[in-house]
Amino acid sequence: MKNEGKFKRICAYCNEVFFAKQRTTNYCGPVCGKRGYKKRKKEELLEENLQELHRDSQEFDMDLLNKKTYLTVKEACAYLEISRTTLYRLRKMGYVPQIGIGAKVLFKREDLEDAFGGLTTIENFE
Numbered sequence: 001m002k003n004e005g006k007f008k009r010i011c012a013y014c015n016e017v018f019f020a021k022q023r024t025t026n027y028c029g030p031v032c033g034k035r036g037y038k039k040r041k042k043e044e045l046l047e048e049n050l051q052e053l054h055r056d057s058q059e060f061d062m063d064l065l066n067k068k069t070y071l072t073v074k075e076a077c078a079y080l081e082i083s084r085t086t087l088y089r090l091r092k093m094g095y096v097p098q099i100g101i102g103a104k105v106l107f108k109r110e111d112l113e114d115a116f117g118g119l120t121t122i123e124n125f126e
């Protein structure tokens with residue numbers, strides 16, 4: 001598997017030299033390909049989350065959020081300083097109850113505080 005082609009490449013995952021049939025091959029084999037893909041996806045997701053977080057938390061006045069009873073998804077993210085992806089995941093796991101008004105999703109600020117106040121670690125959180 002490692003000496004099949006004429007293009008000398010370095011595997012993007014394990015850093016081993018291998019010979020690929022195509023110049024564009026980045027991985028020495030399907031195993032590294034899969035792992036590399038997963039790793040890249042994870043990094044992309046993290047990067048996205050960070051950007052999103054940065055963007056969201058800049059938009060809100062924290063003093064104002066502290067006075068509100070209900071928070072929108074965006075406000076809840078800024079309030080908890082978490083990304084939207086994380087908030088949705090927490091909601092799905094049942095940590096954060098949401099209030100739906102028609103198509104609008106709101107979070108009660110107290111609920112968010114309760115959910116996070118008694119929480120030190122969240123298990124099985126990926």
Ligand SMILES: [Zn+2]
Binds near residue numbers: 014028
């Ligand atoms: Zn490899």
